[in-house]
Amino acid sequence: MEKKFSVAVYPSQEVMDSVKTMKDYLKSKIDWYNSCNSTAHITICEFTIDESQINQYKEKLFKTADTFTPFSVHLDHFGSYENAGAFFIAPNEESKNKLKPIMKKIQETLKSLKLKKSDDPHMSIGRKLIPENLKIAAQLFTTIEIDFLCKEIVLRELDPVKKQFFVIDTFSFNGNTQPEFVQGSLF
Template identity: 80%
Template sequence: MEKKYSVAIYPSQEVHDAVKTMKDYLKSKIDWFNSCNSAAHITICEFSIDDSEIDKYKQKIFKVCDTFIPFQVHLDHFGSYDNAGAYYIAPDENSKNALKPIMKNLQESLKPLKLKKSEDPHMSIGRKLTPENLKIASQLFTTIELNFFCNEIVLRELDPIKKQFFVIDTFPFGNNPKPEFVQGSLF
């Protein structure tokens, strides 16, 4: 049976709680909105495949994650994608530069799949907000300082009834970077 999956970075419990508080506060001001109930995360990609194939892709994710070195992520400002009605928390430049290769390498490892990719690391507060609700969100939330240690990737599966993703596997960073190939000389 075909299922929908998501590969993501989950922050610490402290960051989860802070983002949930913000989502709940926004919900109290504008009512229900897309992603108001989803756990804080940074999406890497989404895909749909037959569930009988997922183990093969879990192995690929595991191999890539084994090469990653854990690092600190600093979230320090808000942003929006006006065309998508999204309001989000963004990482600082150093964190963004550390997150992008992680995202790209994981997306490359899943290449045979038709991926819905995220190119810009961010943590959504709300999605598909109307222009009015986007303005409300930007007035409610103006400053942010959150940090977490990024040391794993999660694989999530969509619950078609609840329309929420839930974690089915975790892939720790192995701190085993691939040695860079250096052209040598025999003589």
């Protein structure tokens, strides 16, 4: 059976709680909106495959994540994609420059799949907001300072009933710089 999956960066529980508070506050002002119930995350990519194939991709994600070294992410401003009606928290330039190569490497690892990729690291507060609600969000939230240690990526599966992703596996950044063993030839 085909299922939809997502690879993402999850912040610390403290950051998840702060973002949930912001989402709930926005919801109290504009009612229900897309992603008001989703857990705080930075999307790397989404894909749909037959669930029987997922283990081979878990192995690839494990090997890739194993080579990354944990680093600090600093989210310091809000932004929006007006054409998509998205309002989000954005990382500073230094954090963005650390996140982008990781996102690219993971997307490269999964390149055999048809990916819906994210190239601009951000943590959504709301998606598909009408212009009026985007303006309300920008008025409600003006300053932010959030830090977390980026030390893993998560693989999530979409619950088709709740229409929410849930974590099915976590891949730690272990800073393993050992090159993969390559079989050589003696002759």
